[in-house]
Every structure is written in structure tokens, then in C-alpha cells.
Amino acid sequence: MPVVDVTVEVCGMAGDGTIAAGGLINEAMSDGGFSVLAFDSYPAEIRGFGRCVTRSRIGNEEIVALEDKTHVLISLNDEQARSRVPFLSENSMIFFDSNPAVYVREDKSLVSELDPETILFGMPFNDIATASAGTTRGRNLTALGCFAAICGAPHDLFRGVIIRKFKSKGEKVLQTNLRSFDAGFDYALEHFSNRIKSIFLIPDKVGGPKKVLLSGNQAIGKAAIDAGLKLYFGYPITPATPIMEYLATHLPALGGRVIQMEDEIASIGAVLGSFYAGTRAMTATSGPGFALMTELITHGVMAEIPAVIINAQRGGPSTGLPTKTEQSDLHAAVFGGPGDSPRIVIAPTNVAECYHYTVKSFQLAEKYQTPVILLADFYLDNRVENLPMPEASESEKSGSNVLPENSLKGSYRRYEITESGISPRALPGMEGFIFSATGLEHTQTGVPDYSPENHMLMTEKRHRKITGALGDLPSPEEFSSGGKLDVGVIGWGSTFGSILEAVTSARNRGLRVGGLKITSIFPFHESVIRAFMNRCSEILIPELNYAGQLANLIGYIHSKDVVRLNRVTGTPFPPSAILEKIEYLVQVGDE
Amino acid sequence: MAQEHCVIIGNGPAANQAALTLRENSSDARITIVGQEPFPHYRPHLLPEYIAGRLSQEDLCVNTPAFYKECGIKVRLGQKVVHVDFNKRELVLDHKEVISFGGLIIACGGKQRIPEHLQVFDDLMLTLKTPADAAQWIEQLSQVDSVLIVGGDLTSLSLTKALLSLEKRVIFMLNEDSFWPVPLCNELSEKIKHMLTERGVEVIKAGRIKRVTRVSDRSIEVETDNKTLRVGILGAFFGMTPNVKFLARSGLDIERGVLVDEYLQTRFDLVYAAGDCAQVYHPTIKDYWVSIGYQNAINLGKIAGLNLLGGMLSVDASPESIFFVDGIIVNTSWWTEF
């Protein structure tokens, strides 16, 4: 079976059904037994400068990152699609509407941008859709039909998915979509019969466990539920909103509730209140909302109340680039907020980790009685991967670290200073454990006390507690053949997929290169990292931020300056860029 | 002129020759080729060889895409011109893109000619003009072993050779209309008949075709005045007719082709026509002729290119290669190959 590795893009204006079309492609290909990694980007205006692009990389071997080049572009809006032309590979295939409502001048046309070797499939999407279903609403499905037919994807594969997706929306919608799809499919067969390319040869039997398509957000939502989440408080913000929407759909059935608060300040407050009362709760937000939360987060640190906060990072300070990806909240997550306020920060690098680390966050939050921040990002949250349905073991979920009833010996000290720094936790309603939690500096019993000795003791205790958590945190994972390395690449979050692809191809070219994945951002495994760094002559840290925030955090460990590779394009890190840098470093190393 | 946008409609020999000529003589002109077919410029007369499997598609191609990039010639493939507005000096592509031009060379070539009375059977007949057609032949030939060729023209002869080399049974119906572009005078008809039968082709006279029906996916029934034949493929070869329908409403003089003077100029400034689609009036022969064939096309393309840049070259009438066919005079450079 030939190696399939195709990147398909759907590009349109928001409102064109771009995202929906991309989703259907992913579902169908996943059903067909391919591995899929997909990433959509949509605009801050619903129809404003509203470009929507879905990118799906489809292959029959495991996929860890997006390709830089696009092989198939389905344009639902040529003016928007023009911007995608530079990313097209050679001999790429273009699907576009050949009978738009108005005439286009050469300098505004998509086709005029293309190289002659580009393979054009112009079809009157609007007309086909309208003629078949009486409305242009299904034109994205029509485009999909053309695509499916031309790329030799089985007809019923897509139909199956469409039915699955739309049957809940009622017969009318379903039929509109099916008709539009079929019309496109048939039109393509009729008019391009001699240009069918059997790209997607579906393996007769799909091997391995049944795979499901999950986005980072869905994985986080599912994990929270599996971890026993009862209450979710949130406020709509891109790109975290889908988590709330996922939970709103699934939580009520399990007796939980999703409550949309008036803002992030209220959301985090309610989460703390809920944990204080012994119920697992969560909130998810992005940079701007996270900033609002910091004061209350530090309140959680101070009052030693657990909390789980998902920060789906987006671009830039303030409102910034709401629909772009960036890894620039690391400093805010680790250091943000008033005072010395150590907290646990974890950053998953793929959808599977989104699931497992979210589950883990609840355990850690309750065991160490402190807010835990899960640092995701736009790309990780919105990317879709297909993987075996993740499950969490009992041991992963269990443990609230609450004192058993009637276990009281002597008087109860909520903030008792212990070796681990972890104090006995009790919940309102438990007999004989009455205490007050406060954000003021306090004694071991929780009485406000500003005395120098106390503040030093307590601050030290809270830090000791967090450092101690290291043992429970996922240790860095190395990808290399061991031994001395010319270049060691360290990365975190969504960028690590690109790093892994770059490192792998570098190694395939015989370069002595290794990758180190860091998921525990704070506290971090200093000794493990040092050991790795000592084996590398150069350390490269690619990050989607300008300052090199991870490098700032761990750079000091290396004997010489680490090499930073920073990007703030708002787009996922292209493996090629990393590979280029690696090769450069190997070269200068040799000279 | 030199700085303006020169658009060339068509991507055949004439079109490409014109483009290259323009480039050679004007370094800064913006040049665009608009080709209706998705294929890069190829040698149509080699298609039978390709069907016979003696050539690959690459062998058919003349230049690489890279070559055009270097020359700074923009090539648009698979894009069809549907209308030309000579007053606004704009042309419209079928996906509704509007392109303005300073100079225009129409070299859109010819398309397969099917006599009106046979047009109802269009979808049951194979023709041979483009690689796409060739692909169809290759696909269908794999399933059938007999081919009936009606009409007959110069392509059909080289195709016949190819078919024989593939050990197919070939029947040739010589008397369908005139043999094109050469008038089928007895002497020539005998010559061809002899040539074919020698190679093992059955040459028959069967009068007009009345009915064509598909009896199974591997066989077609052809009913004529005096015969009923069952064959695998029906190949129709009535030569070319200039492919100028899209100019119908444009105000350009269209007869069989685009009417031009011996300088290949139309009634409009800086608008020229070359190749199979041009119907040239030539003073020396006092008549119009449509030139057919690779070499002619190249010559005309060159002249159109030079004249567009202000030259005053006139086409030579090469009288020895002129024939009177179907009410027009045809000038071909192919027939001499036989």
C-alpha cells in the first residue's frame, strides 16, 4: 500500500460552512482507517475579515504535526482562498466555484494566482447546490462531493458521516445536505471522469482499535467528566468556549451542571467555592480571562483551595489575536498574580495528553490543595486527532486528600506546617473541623497573622508543597538514540509535535539529534533536564512566543546559552523551520 | 504595445510559437497564454504513437512549466475563454474572471468536426484530438478488438497504423463525406485504399450512416444505407473545424474561422488570429484558406507574434499544398507526410 500523506484545506468566508466541511472530511477519513490531524482557524468577526481555513493532514502512518504545504485546496470563497496559494504544493488540486455571482477582475481572482501545473476543478457549486436542493446552503457539501469523487473517496463513506452529523438537525436539513453532496459527487464524475485520482485507497479492513476523532477541547471536557467533575463555571471566550459547550451537552446527564457566569472573575470564584465545599469543579478560559482570574487564583494559593483552570492560550496581549495560536501565557501561568504564589502548571502536547493531564490536574489539585493550571493553546484545543477512545484508570482519578470523619486527634489545624507542606484538608459539614479559609496571611489554624516569622514560615511551606509535587508530575520524555547529541531540541505544548517531526526527519538523515518533551512546566524536573542538556552540544528551544518563555524558565540550567527559535505568526510551528535550524546548528557545530 | 498585456488564446503550436516570438522580440511585454485543455503544450500529431504505447505523455510535451517561468510567460491551463469584448478590450473566462488585454492573438485551434446528421450519435463516437481523447481510446481499446473508422482524415491514417500495431481489427468506411482535408479524388482514394488494404485494413463502401446504437458496453451497432456492422469502437474522423464559437457575439468576422488578412490581422487593432482557427484571405490565391497542421501553425504563430509587435509580414500561400474542401480552401502541411 503506497504511503498516503495528503494535506487538504477548505477555505472560505465564515458562514460558508467551511468548518463543517473540514469536519466531515476528517470524520470520513478517520472512518476510512487513516490517521488524521486537523486544525481549523476561524475569524474574530463572524463575517468580518472572516477567513475560515480548515487544514487536515491525512495519512496511513501516525501523524504528529501539520504539513507546511497543502496538496488539495477547496475554495468556498476565492478572495479568501487567494491567501492560501503560497502554501500550495506542486501539482496541487484546486476546487473552486466556476460560476460565482459576480464577475471577478484578474487581480482579485484565485485562478490567476496559480501555477500552470496546478490541477483545476472548477464547478458551479452554487448552481449545483441550488439546482439539487433549492438552496445554496449546501454548497459546501457540494464542494465536498466534488472533492470526494475526484479523490476517489468512497461515496457511502461520506454519506454515512453526513447522515450521522445531520440526522439530529431534522429530515429537511439532512436531505438538503445529502442532495447537495450527491449532486456535487455526480457532477464531478460526469464532467471530470477522465481526471479521477484514487488518492484515498481505503484499506479493506481497518486495523487496530476503533479510533474516534477528538479535539483537544473535547478531550479536556471528557477527561473532566471522567475525573468526576460536577460543576463547571465559565464565560464565553475564544478558543475555550467549546469546552463549555461540550460539558453543557454531556454533564447534565451525569447530574452535573454547567453554569455560565457573568465573567471570568465570577467563574474562578465559583470554582474555588465549590472545591472549598468538596465538589470537583473547573473553569476554562484564555489569556484575557485568565488575567482577570489571577487575583482569585492567588487567593486559591493563599487559602489553599484546589482549583482546576484551563488556559487555552491565544495570541497577543489584551484582546490580541483571539483566533490565533501562541504560547505566550507561560510566564503569566507560572508567575502571574500578586505575591509569591507558586502553583502547578502542566502543558499537554497532543490530544491524548490533553485528556490524561486534565484527569491528573484534579488529583493534583486536591492532593496539594492548590490551583492547577493546564496550559493548552488554540492550536492544541482546536486541532482534531483520531485516536483510540482514551480512558482514565481509577488510580488516575481517585483521592481527594480529605481527612476521614472522626479521625480527629487533638485540635484541627487547617494550615498545619508539615514536612511535605501538605496540611490536613477538611470540608464544611464535617463535624469538629471548623476553620476559616482566608486570603489574608494566616496562622496554622487560619487566624490572620502578619508577623514576619509567620509569613516566612507559611510562604516557605507553600513552596515546599509545590516542589514536593514533582514526584507526581509527568517526567520529561526523550526522543533520541541516546549518547552524545549535536543538537538537543526541547519543547512544550502544541509545538512539540512539530519538533518531533523535525527531529525524526533529521535523525532519518543520519544527524545526531534528540528531542526532549517537557509537560511539567512548574515545578519542572531540573535534574532530568540537566542530564539531557549535558549530553548535547547545542540546545534548541522553539516556542510560539517572542520572549522565549520556556527558555527563560529553564535556560539557566545549560552550561552555555540555549538557542531560541521564536515565532509569533499566530500559526502552528512549521516542522520545516525547525529542521532548517537543526541542520544549521549541526553545520556550525562541525566547523 | 511592448509594455501592454499580450494575451494569447490557445495553447497549441501556433499559440506557443506566438508567445515565444513575442518574448524574443519584446523583453518587457506581459504575456499570458490561456489554454482550454488542462494539458501543457503537446504535439497532437503524435497522439496515435502515444495510444500505441510507443510514447509516454511526457514525450508528447514540448516544454516544461519551469521553461515558461524562466521566459516570464504566464500559462493558464484548463481555463476557457467564453467571451471577448473588443471595445473594452477584455476577455471573460468561464469562471467569470475578467482579463484586460492590450494585444490579442487568437490561436485556439480547431475542434473535431462532426457532420450535423451524425451529431445525435455524438456520445457513441470516439474522436482524437487531445490527450483526454487518447486516454479514452486506450481505456476502450483494452476491452474491444474491432474498430470502425468513418470519414477518415490524416489523423485517422496514423491512428490506423497504431491500431494495427495493437493487433486490432480495423474497418475503414472511406466514402463518408469527403476525405479531409484532401478531396477524395479517385486516384487518391485508390492510393489510400491500396495503402490500407496492404496493411490489412478492411476498406468498405457503405453509404450514409442512418443509426448508431450501443448494444452492449463492448459493442456498437452501426446501420448504414446498405450494411449493418457490429464493432467495438466507432471512430469519427471528419477533420477539424475552427474552435471559434465563443467569438460568436463579439463582433469579430467569423465564417468557418476567424477571418483575417494576409497579415493575420482581424478588423480590430492589435487583434490577430493564427493557426487552425484562422481563415486567411490570401490575395495571390484570391480566396480564403484554413491552414491545418503543426508546421503551418508554427509559421502562422510566428507571423502573428511579429506583426502584433508592429511587423508587416505576410503569410505565404504555399499553393502546392492547397485543397478545396467543403466550400473552403484548406492549406495543410500534413498530407505531404504520406
Next chain:
Amino acid sequence: MKTKGKVLREGVHRIKESRVFDIRSEALPTWCPGCGYFGIHQGLNNCIQKLGLAHHKVVIVSGIGCAGRSLFFTRTYGLHTVHGRTLPVATGVKTANPELTVFAVGGDGDGLAIGGGHLPHVARRNVNVNYLLFDNSIYGLTKGQPSPSSPVGMKSKASPSGTIDKPLNATLLALTYGASFVARLFAGDPDSICRALIEGVQHPGFSIFHIYTSCVTFDKEFKTWANLKKWVHPLPQDHDPSDLRQAFDRVLDDEFSVGIIYKRTDIDK
């Protein structure tokens, strides 16, 4: 009835002469086609024109959300603040330079949810800010979550089984908070928006314009154009805006009567 060639030409010419659209940006608004905000935009522009306010003496302060974009389409001074903090910033601008005419614009999420805490105080202080609350009862920019003014039972991806919280009535709140000028309007009627704005701007104190509008992209059931057109109707002729008690009664009895509901008359300019 005739085919209105001449009539149309003269109509268009009149608009052109009036130069009423000089205040528009050159760029087309990025709102979805069909958005009610166009109607409000129209009313606001006409008001500024009719009052003959110098454009550079006008400031529009806005929050986050579709409504927040307004100021990009109107050529006056503009200040795009963060989500929900519109009114405090507007207060700052007005107190810093009382000569400016200040409009604050924001959606129902911005003004009633995240910024809801600010409304009472700006009303109490009676700062001379003109606050346009675009109320389409939905979060448009984050793709259709329920807003504080969404009706009970409104279904959305974020409330699949329908919201259970009671909607806020901005007009009623404004009255309750003691706003000194309260108007309720409909985006489909730019003229009355314009008329009310003119009175509001001339009113020496805080004026709030609670404007019903529609989100054509995400609200297919509740505040659709069709429904709004059914529901909305003018206040009765005999309504006396100076009578607070009557104002309360009107608002309590009838959610969709539009016009100037209350106007305190005892403020010395």
C-alpha cells in the same frame, strides 16, 4: 403607483445633498449582512448629522463584541475598551472634557453580564454619557451562547436543554437604577432611533437607549426580524415620559412598547 425612476433619482439626490453619510467610514462595516446594527448605525449617524455636531467633538467608547465594532464604521473619535468596561472609561472621557459628546456602545453581554455591575453606578452618578445598548439577546462573536437577556428556555450549544435563568430587562433596570433618561427602541426603525438620540444627547445627564435588534446569524428563533416586527409597537399617545411611576407601569405591563419611556425634568443644566 409608477415605476419610480424620477422619484428614486430625486430621493437619492436628496440623500447625497444632505451629506448625511459623510460620517461613515470608507470601509464597509464587517457586520453580517442583515445585522440589525446597520439600523442603529444609521440612526446614530443621522443624529450626529441632524444635531450638526462637529465630528471631532464626538467620542464613541465601546466594549468587546459585534457592537463594539461600531466605532470603526463611524468617523468620530473612538475608544475600543476591554470587555464590559465601557461605561467607566466613557465616564472618564466625559469628566475629563465635558465639551465632548460621548456615546458608549455595547451589546447585551457587554452591558448586562460582564459589565452589568457598572450600569447602576454610571446611572447613579448621572454622568452625561449616552449609552446605546444593542440588545439582540445573544453572544454573536463567540458564536451564539445565551446572554443575560435571552429568554428562559433559549437553546444553544451552551444551553442544549434551554436556559433556566430569567432574562434581564435593561429598560426596567435602567429605571430602577435611577437613569435620568430612558428610551427603548427598535433597530428596524432608524428614524425613531435618531429622534430619541437627539433628545437624549440634549438631555443633561446619563441617557440609556435600550435597542432591540436581531442577530441574523445565530438567532433563528427568538429575536428574529420577523418576531421583533410582530412584537414591537410605539408607546401609547398619552404616555407622559416625565412620570416615573407611569414609566414603570408601562415597562412592567409591556416589554415591547418603544419610544422615550422616561425623562427626568428636574435637572438644572
Next chain:
Amino acid sequence: MKNKDRYPPDNSISSNKTTNNVVYSTDPADFFYVGVNIPCQNACPAYTNVPAYIRCLYEKSYDRSYQLNRIVNLLPGVLGRICSRPCENKCRHGEPELGKPVGICHIKRSAADGKNPDQSYTEYLFPPQGKTVCVVGAGPAGLAAAHDLSSIGFAVTIMEALDEPGGMLRYGIPEFRLPRAILKSEISSALRIGVTLKTGIKVGTDVSVQNLLDDYDAVLIATGCYVPRPLAIPGEDLAGIHSGLKFVMQVASGSPPRLGRSVVVIGAGFTAFDCARLALRLEAEESAICIRATEQDLRVTKDEILEAKREGVKVKALLLPQRIIGNEKVEGVEFVRTRPEEVLPNGRRRVVPIEGSEFVLPCDSVIVAIGQGSEPIASPGEKDERGVLIGDRITYRSSVPNLYVTGDFMTGPTTVIECIAGGRRVAEKIAEDLTGKKFREWAVRLEEATTTDRERSWDFIPRREMPTITPIENRFNSIEAEVELGFDCEEGIKESQRCYLCYLHYEIDITSCIYCRYCIDVAPRDCIKMVNEVITNEAGAITGLVETSNWREVNAVVIDNSRCIRCGECIKVCPVDCISVSKVELVERTLQGRRN
């Protein structure tokens, strides 16, 4: 008859039961609007209300559909077959990117085919005026004039030289295009209102025009064009040379001449094609039409050309006959090549012969069908150089009081529909001259509409081609067999669905528009425009829109009815209901009519 009071006394679509407010306008601006925006009706010499009758056909009310034609054209069944279809060239559906024009003519035929045969048409008759008129010639023009004069209340007598009425329709068009039965029945339905028809009387010889003038209050000459125009080249007198019209008439009256194997037809009109096709139905094996310009310039319909070619007719272009070769019998024609020049104002293409490009085309007989001229009639009054009575193009008066002329006799060869239109106009004039009263007037009928009557998906129905006799051979079995078979009910309705119904007029009320551009967003093409200014002519009708995409300069959003395809999408979405639709039709009103 139930349908008597079902419809208003004008050729408008709507039933007069309608509660909608209706206005009749004679404002020039409104006439201008119709001219620009209802291209088909405007292109028709008789101003047939095309969209209306197509709509009626869609609604399966064949009778009304037929009547809408019949009011302005008393031979719908005939024209539904042989009309030159100026309307279809103008049909909006035929604009580039919108596909092919609606089969207006075929639909007309469907109405005739579909109408209830024993459903006689309701005439609108005026009280007797106590005056008499004699119409000379029972061709389309004469019949139309006679019918209208009689309906206005005159005692009308038609004098026809030939044995049967119909003129060119009866004798000049081969039966395979126009079955005689259709013609007969429609003529008799036209005459049934009390016109006296006298055939076999040749005015000028059997009875003098002067006598007629003495006996009748008015005399109308509509004898058409029967004098073949000669080629005026050497050898035209050789045997084997036929005049096109005479040839067709001979065939029509069952006595065709001998032709031989190969026939050359010279001429470019319908008659030329009829001759070429007839020749193949007779003994000829080869039949070629030789034209001076190119196929592009032919005035006949595309179908005509295609059918002829399918039957084996060859069209040879850019040829000018020089002389005819042969001794006493035709052996060939010598042609010279031509070069096409500019298109003349009259729509004809100027060609210049090319020096020394002569060549000979051998043949057995030649049919010359380059048109006919009017036949001079002995009569008082001013004549032209050929001795033909001159008539005024507006008043139709000759220089002699009470003597009128119309039809091809006055204008030279034109089309059937033009003749019918001419016949009706002269009737109006005569009536006015004799009574000083006006009986009918054209007006623009405006009616508020509530629905658009259309579905967007209809725009994608492909044009139905007219089914014909196949295989071709079967056409030659009988010389009468009608080649075109007509649509069946379903096809007719499908084709009528394609019509955009251009009588619908869409308009945005700029006083309530909020400029939200929803309509533009859903528009199928650039039919709704952001406009800075509207340009009108002195009559006050829109002649242009100045567009802009600069928000500051957008003073109005305007629907361009000349681009609008009446799909109705905009009305569906307008938030503030500022888009209204109305029906605008050019109708002929009866001023003081009385029904029979």
C-alpha cells in the same frame, strides 16, 4: 361561456378579481421602463405579452395563454411554428452566463396545441359604425386588419386573388413547417366575427381599385410581395432556374417542377431554406444554399439552420453569383468570393466582391430566393419608380383619400409578425379617420403583487429542444409531414418554468432601507447595487446607476431591473420589508368596448 368575465379586457396576466390596486399609466417613463426591462415584449412587433402567456401556460390555463397571444396576434398557432422570434434573441435568460433563451415560440405553440379546441375566443366588439371597408389581400396583414376593423364595428369585405386565404402562409411556406389545418382553423376563427371573404378576385384586373373606392368608405391594399426579385446577372433566363417563391407555391399547390440531382439555392432567408429543404424532399440529392455573407449574418432561426444541415443541406458562405453557366440548360453558377465589411444600420452585412476570385459551382438547377417585391396594382394615387402605390409609414394613407396600404406591399418583404402588427395599426388608423374616435390604446398596467411566482431552482432547468422526426430519413417519406413535433404537456410546463417573468418589477424603498446589504448577500448576480447616484432621461426613466463600494458614498441600495432575474431571494431576507414587487405589463386597452 364561463370565462367571459374571468379576465379584464386587456392582455394582462391577472384576473380582474384581484383585490390588488391596479393603475394604468401612459407616462413615457413607464413605456421606457417596459422597453428596457421586458425585452421580449418590447422586441415583438405586435408587443405580445410574452411573460404573461408563459406564466398562464405554467398554470395550465392554456385558453388564457392562447388568448393573451390572440389579442395582439390573431394566428398564435401559426406563429408558434414559423415566427422569426425576435423575442428570443432578446430574452434575458439568453444573456451570457445565464444559459439559453426561453423557448418562447415553442411555448406559444404549446398554448395553441393545449387549448380547448371547441373553446371559441371571446372577442371584444364595438357597436356597428355603419361604414364599410374593403381589404385587398387575405395575407397576415389583410386578415389582421380585416379582423380588427370588423371588431371595431365596420362591415368588412376581403378580396383575395388566390383560391384560399392566408397568402404567404398558405402558399409561401412549405407544409412540413406549417400544417394547413392549423392555418385554416385560425383564419376562420378570425373571420367568424362577420368578415366577408371573396376569393379568386384579382383586384386591378377583375375589379378596379377606383370601383372599390366608389363602393366602400375605405379601401386597404395588403397584397404583399409576390414579384420575385431578379438576380440581374447573365444567364438568368436559362432553363432549370426557378424563383424561390414560385417554386414553393408550385409545391404547395401540388405541381412541383423537375429539379435534377444537384440544386443550388441563392438567398439567405426562410424561403431559401424552405427551397433547399423541399428540394431534398423531391428528387434532389444535393442541395446547397449560397449566401453572400456568413452564417453569423443569417436572419433565420438557429433551429432552421441546424435542421436544414441535419437533412443534408450545405451552406456555402461568402459567395456572390456572377453569372449562370450553360447553353439553354443550367450547368453551373459562377461565383466570386466576398470579403465581409461592417454591419449596416439595417442590420445587414455589407460585403465586397474580391477581384479575380471567380470560380464555378456545377449544378442541375438553380433556385433564386433573394426576396420579392410588391406587385404594382392599377390604381389612382402616387406611385414609386416600380409603379407601386406609396403609403405613409405612420398614417398608412396613400395620396388618395380613403385608400390605404399596409403589410409587405407597403414595406417590402418583412416577417409575418410584422405584417400582423402592421395590419392592426392600419385598422386603428382607418377607424380613427372614418369615425374620429379612438377605440384602443396601449398603456402600462401596474399592479401591486404579493408573491414572486417563482422558484430559484427553475433557473437551472435546461432549455427544451423541439422534438423532431428522427431518424432524418423518415422526414422524406411524405412532403407534408410536419418536422417539429411540438412539446408534450410536461415539456411545455418545464420550459415555461424557465421564464424569469420579467413583468415582475422589484424595488427597494430607500426611505426605509437600513443599508444592511442582506439582499446583496443573497443576490444570484450583480443585480442589486450600492449606488451613489441614479441617472434618468428627460422622461424620468432610469438609464444608469453610478455604483460605489465606498461606504461613505453609498447613498442607496438599488435593484437594477435590467440585471434582475426575478428570483425573489432578496425579498425573502429583507429585515425591514423595504423591497416591494409589482407587476408591470404593456397592455392594449379597449376604450369603450362591448362584449358579444
